Structure formats: structure tokens, C-alpha cells
Amino acid sequence: MLKNVAVVLMNGVAPFEFGIFCEVFGLDRSGDGLPVYDFAVCAGEDGPLTLSDTGLTLRPEHGLERLAEADLICLPADRHAPVREDYPEPLLEALRAAVDRGARVLSVCSAAFILGAAGLLDGRRCTTHWMHSANLMRRYPRALVDPEVLYVDEGRVVTAAGTASGIDACLHVVRQEHGAEVANAVARRMVVPPHRDGGQAQYIRRPLPRTSCDTVGEVLQWMSRHLAEEITVEQLAERAHMSPRTFARRFLAETGTTPYQWLLRQRVLLAQELLECSDETVDAIAGRCGFGNAAALRHHFLRTLGTTPNAFRRTFRGPRVA
Incomplete structure (x- = not known):
């Protein structure tokens, strides 16, 4: 410790x-x-x-x-x-x-x-x-x-x-x-975000011109609130008032990754937090994070972090705040 x-x-x-x-x-x-x-x-x-x-x-x-x-x-x-x-x-x-x-x-x-x-x-x-x-x-x-x-x-x-x-x-x-x-x-x-994954890009390779409305930023916030739902690029593009192709290009330029990969990483991060801080089953956590079932959660968890949800819970579950 x-x-x-x-x-x-x-x-x-x-x-x-x-x-x-x-x-x-x-x-x-x-x-x-x-x-x-x-x-x-x-x-x-x-x-x-x-x-x-x-x-x-x-x-x-x-x-x-x-x-x-x-x-x-x-x-x-x-x-x-x-x-x-x-x-x-x-x-x-x-x-x-x-x-x-x-x-x-x-x-x-x-x-x-x-x-x-x-x-x-x-x-x-x-x-x-x-x-x-x-x-x-x-x-x-x-x-x-x-x-x-x-x-x-x-x-x-x-x-x-x-x-x-x-x-x-x-x-x-x-x-x-x-x-x-x-x-x-x-x-x-x-007063800072609780966690940014270490693998995120350091900086934006092709920064976009400053605009009066950060449409991609608003979509990111919406995605964060709806991780449990099935989300498509077409839905996101519609919310951003762009074509799917333009939205995907803008998303990559602003975040350094694709909508799918960003969403997947946020779901894994939420699963990590729930595994550490709750007593919910892996199946229940998979549903809350948008993976659907425990098998899908295990697949993406292992691919992203190199370990299983149960092994992660045993290793990283820490003491709770009094």
C-alpha cells in the first residue's frame, strides 16, 4: 500500500x-x-x-x-x-x-x-x-x-x-x-475529470477551426450518458447534423480515435469502475455498460486490458471511502 x-x-x-x-x-x-x-x-x-x-x-x-x-x-x-x-x-x-x-x-x-x-x-x-x-x-x-x-x-x-x-x-x-x-x-x-485513459492521444494532429458550437463535444457528452444503449454512427451523425462520413472524419480529428473505439473504451472504463466499486454481477455490469452479456464484456475486457473482469475485480477492488 x-x-x-x-x-x-x-x-x-x-x-x-x-x-x-x-x-x-x-x-x-x-x-x-x-x-x-x-x-x-x-x-x-x-x-x-x-x-x-x-x-x-x-x-x-x-x-x-x-x-x-x-x-x-x-x-x-x-x-x-x-x-x-x-x-x-x-x-x-x-x-x-x-x-x-x-x-x-x-x-x-x-x-x-x-x-x-x-x-x-x-x-x-x-x-x-x-x-x-x-x-x-x-x-x-x-x-x-x-x-x-x-x-x-x-x-x-x-x-x-x-x-x-x-x-x-x-x-x-x-x-x-x-x-x-x-x-x-x-x-x-x-475539480478535474476522474480518469483519462493513458492511451489517449497527447494532442490533436489536425485541429479544427474554432466554431461557435462544439458539435462533436456535445455528442461525446450524449454518448457518455447512453453507454448502455446500442449506438450507431448514423445516429451520432444525425445528432451532430452531419453526414456519417463527415462526422466520422471530424470525430477522428478531434478525439484521435473512431466513434466505435471511443465508445468501446468508455464502456470498458465504466465496467472497471463498477467492478471495483459495486457488488453487481458481471452479467449485470455487462448490461449497464452496453456489452449485452458477460461473454461480450469478457471478450472486450481481455482484449483491452489483458485480463478478465473477475481477475480485475480480485486485483483492483480497493477500500471504500469512509
Whole structure:
């Protein structure tokens, strides 16, 4: 169970990404029945450390010795990382030692370069901000860089693409450790969506011109409210006042996927939440999620997540919020 969290700061740390870790893991929300972590901010190199482009100086209370007791080590973005030639060897040793003893490390944006320098991306899927992906591939050719996704969970090593995807990765970790109800409660406190799948596209390849009416966005909301129903592209196109072909093209451009795949993923996500948070049977959950029967749910669940609904429930069902 996740109890001890340490954040490592480098000179030039990005304030937003640093704030994400403080917000998710550093606040006492015990009054809401949520977990409280032993949270510490550590200096990754000799100080004083600057907060990127703000003129502020940081003096963390802890040094690298604090990493030895952490269950999760968080690395916020460092504006120097993509051009930095080396990192303090004591930091890299501490990160390797933490992973070897079973701790997890979580990087956001350019902090993936620190994990690469430590050799922790070798042979592992990972991601970083799309602007830095090519550089990360060149610097660490043994890393399996996926520049398209929001975050990648490789067990002990979690990497997030950048900025807001750091929130998604943190909530993903909370969800794994404590269940969907806890993660959703933290998300509500932060006023952010409770879950974005890590495989979503980082950015829109062909952004559409800004219009006065976001028709595809309205259709997405409608789809989310009617997951249990049979939905066709023709129905969606009619709601959007487009031809099916135009709607499919617009949908792909705005979401990075097809209507069918988006709907399927949302149904699987709803099934995950119900498996974690309810006592309903797999058959009942299949009906609520639009799969029709347990066999269809098992098929798509296994294809999407690599496990069965029952196995997922046994593994991820977490404690409920008091």
C-alpha cells in the first residue's frame, strides 16, 4: 500500500508539475476519509534550486537520503533536462536502488530524461512531452518511447507526457493503490475529470477551426450518458447534423480515435469502475455498460486490458471511502 511519497527537485523545476504532486499526495484530506501520505520534498542536487522562470528560490528540507524510505518517487519536469548532458550520480543511484527494492518512480514531461540517464527506461515503454520525444529517443535508444500517449505504466516506472497528463498519471497510481472511489474523490477535490485513459492521444494532429458550437463535444457528452444503449454512427451523425462520413472524419480529428473505439473504451472504463466499486454481477455490469452479456464484456475486457473482469475485480477492488 502506498504510504510514503517523495518529490525530487532539480534546478529549474517546473512549478505546475511540482504543484501536481503536492496537490495529489501532499495535502491532508483525512477529513474526507482519504489516504494521508508521508510526503517530503527532496533536493536532487546542490542548491539553492530555482523554480523555472519565476525568480523564486527553493530550499528543500530533505536530501537524497529521504528516497530510501519512499514507496513512490516523483520527478517533476525540469526545463534544463532536454539539453542537460549529465545528472548527479548520487541521484541516479538512489533512483536505481529504489526501483530495485520495489518502489515506484513517476516522471512528468522532461523528467523522463532523468530516468533515462539512470537506465530505468531501457527496454521499457515510456513517454514524454511530444516536443521532447525525438530527443529522448536519440539520447536513450534502448527506451521504447511512445510519443502519442498521455502516460505509460510499466509497473515500477510510470512516465507522463507533460503538464495535465501528470494529473492523469497521479490519479492512475492512486486508483491502483486505493481503488476508483478514492481516486474519484481526489479528482473531485481537484475539480478535474476522474480518469483519462493513458492511451489517449497527447494532442490533436489536425485541429479544427474554432466554431461557435462544439458539435462533436456535445455528442461525446450524449454518448457518455447512453453507454448502455446500442449506438450507431448514423445516429451520432444525425445528432451532430452531419453526414456519417463527415462526422466520422471530424470525430477522428478531434478525439484521435473512431466513434466505435471511443465508445468501446468508455464502456470498458465504466465496467472497471463498477467492478471495483459495486457488488453487481458481471452479467449485470455487462448490461449497464452496453456489452449485452458477460461473454461480450469478457471478450472486450481481455482484449483491452489483458485480463478478465473477475481477475480485475480480485486485483483492483480497493477500500471504500469512509
